[in-house]
Amino acid sequence: MLEKIIILDFGSQYTQLIARRVRELNVYCEIYPFNNIPEFSSDVKGVIFSGSPYSVRQEDAPQIDLSRFHKKYPVLAVCYGAQYIAQQSGGDVQASSTREYGRANLNYVAADNKLFKGIASDSQVWMSHGDTITTIPEDFELIASTDSVRVAAFQVKNTETYAIQFHPEVTHSLDGKQLLQNFLVDVCGCHQQWTPDAFVETTIAALQEKLGNDKVVLALSGGVDSSVAAILLHKAIGKNLHCIFVDNGLLRKDEYEAVLEQYKHLGLNIKGVDAKDRFLSQLAGVKDPELKRKAIGRVFIEVFDDEAHLVQDVKWLAQGTIYPDVIESVSVKGPSATIKSHHNVGGLPDFMKLQVVEPLNTLFKDEVRRVGRSLGLEDFIIGRHPFPGPGLAIRILGEVTADKVAILQEADAIYINNLKEAGLYDKVWQAGAIFLPVQSVGVMGDERTYENVICLRAVESVDGMTADWCHLPYNILAKISNEIINKVKGINRVVYDISSKPPATIEWE
The missing domain is CATH 3.30.300.10 (GMP Synthetase; Chain A, domain 3)
Known part of the structure; x- marks a missing residue:
């Protein structure tokens, strides 16, 4: 059974960084917005509350039902999360006379507390908050302080609920990794078994079960995401994976030939499609960046649709979607306002009637690279710089x-x-x-x-x-x-x- 940590996002700029730090400690985690929390499965080992740009004193501040977590799961509450637990439990949170932002040093640590095992009393931490916890209830135990922040950390007595007013996920908190490991291992009992090799093994097995003998098409770009997705699918279903690489005339110099050549020895079932003239003709006279993106996306769909129809009985569309894209679509405030159409072409329209499979949609970019190395992909693919889907057009x-x-x-x-x-x-x-x-x-x-x-x-x-x-x-x-x-x-x-x-x-x- 895959052990899992849940991170509740209250809108902090550091939420994804918390997730990366947890995963660096070989523990799988998922992020959910505070206002869209699913029912937890039995494999959840603990919960982390993120910080937030809100103050707990605001009327529209994020609210959750603490009874869903308190005494049921180990909890680590960070910054806003710590202030929220304190306030909801009868403590007092006030605006600081000066905003507490930047480096600070602990001057007291409860050395026998599990959360602070191996952390010195003068450890440097990173503060980033405008409010501070001034008093805590009697059933709370003070477990860390700084010169300016008396309640830098607390534990709710006789529970596995811990809270800190600093950010352990940033590198400026020098013992932040140790604190997170203490929570994951000593408090939650995680076994740190989520590794690239384990991901590859479980993902291939899951793909085999999900896809069976079905045929899958994948738009291959030569980038790391689509490459790793292709190799995982290839190992799962072999020749039933049909990769299509479209030359839109907007690639880097000699890239079309180089990409086709670099995949030859990997055994992929790949077809190159020269559509340069088709794309460039649709871009003639177009100057607006958004219109260029839309024209390229439309022609790509047309070309890809033509090629996919040549594969008989195809049932699935594979995409190299990664976790930040998934998080964005269900973020605290909903999908962000459109700054520009996404660099990469998204899902195909309904008329293609294909089911979507996304083998990388639980991974961050750095994790995709580590999985690629586990799969044996060469460094020139793993380390290739990101390149926008619309290519040189933008x-x-x-x-x-x-x-x-x-x-x-x-x-x-x-x-x-x-x-x-x-x-x-x-x-x-x-x-x-x-x-x-x-x-x-x-x-x-x-x-x-x-x-x-x-x-x-x-x-x-x-x-x-x-x-x-x-x-x-x-x-x-x-x-x-x-x-x-x-x-x-x-x-x-x-x-x-x-x-x-x-x-x-x-x-x-």
């Missing part, structure tokens, strides 16, 4: 033409190859070149030029939700710039994007 600002695609492909190839040669590619989450709708004056030889601008983008991230721009060495940037200007006709200027996400997005469109 890295060409304004109208997309075949000439602009060719110029951008050359510039991007020079950029990526230089990152690889310098040993920087694997240190970057995502890198790419952007074709700007700007011309600038230049001098090449004795002639004045008026040509296009390429912008280079490189970011560091864990999951793409937030990102910082990479501080690439100046000498490498200079080499890349010189090479692009000298070798790519039509480019006379190269710039570097030093914007982080937020406020900027990783892609420009």
Whole structure:
């Protein structure tokens, strides 16, 4: 039986980070919004309450029925969760005179308490709250304090309910991992058996049972998510998996041929479809980013539908959906307002009448990579940078033409190859070149030029939700710039994007 921890999301920016930390300790967990809690199965070993941007003193603050959890499951309540339990139990929560944010050090720890086993009394923790617990009920035991926060942690006596006002999931809490392990192992009794190898074994067995002898189609992109999904399905159903790789004319230089070649030795049943002209014709004259995405998505569906119909008796559509996409669809506030259509093409329309199978929909991106390594996928697939579904169309600002695609492909190839040669590619989450709708004056030889601008983008991230721009060495940037200007006709200027996400997005469109 798979042991499971449930994380209740009250809207904290750190909720997914809590989940990743739990999974790094080889314990499976699932996130549910506080207002959409399912009935728990018998494999639930404990519950974690997240923080929240709300104050427990607000009238519209998130509310739950504590009786569903108290004395029934071990509970670890973090920040808002701690304040909520204290308030609902008769304690007092007040606004702090100064917002308690940043590093702090514990000055008291109940050394004999299971939650703080192996944690020193001066351990550094990370605070992020505007309210503070001023008093706790008599049946609560104080188990940690800092200089400014007397009730930094408490336990409800004679229960396995614990609460902390700091965030153990962030790296600034230096013993946060130890505290989470104490809760998972010593309090909840988890056996830490959820590993990539275990995921592969159980997922293949589940796919075999679910799919039987049915045929499945999968849109393969060459990226890590679709690649890992394909290998899992291949190991489960073999030749009944039909992979379709569509060349939309917006891929990186030589990518179509390279992707088909790299999968040959994996034994996948894969078909390449050259649809370049079909996509580019539908993009003619289209400048709006959202309209470009919709045009590409529509043509992809048409092409994929044509190819899927050539596979007789196909019953399933496989997708490389990963867990952050699932969480977003049932988040505390519901699906987020559309900033832009998703980079990757979503499910196909109802007229295809296919059932959907998503073998990776419980995994985060970093876990997908670990599963890929467990499956024996090579590093050049596992470490491949994310690439948007609409491809270079959203890295060409304004109208997309075949000439602009060719110029951008050359510039991007020079950029990526230089990152690889310098040993920087694997240190970057995502890198790419952007074709700007700007011309600038230049001098090449004795002639004045008026040509296009390429912008280079490189970011560091864990999951793409937030990102910082990479501080690439100046000498490498200079080499890349010189090479692009000298070798790519039509480019006379190269710039570097030093914007982080937020406020900027990783892609420009």
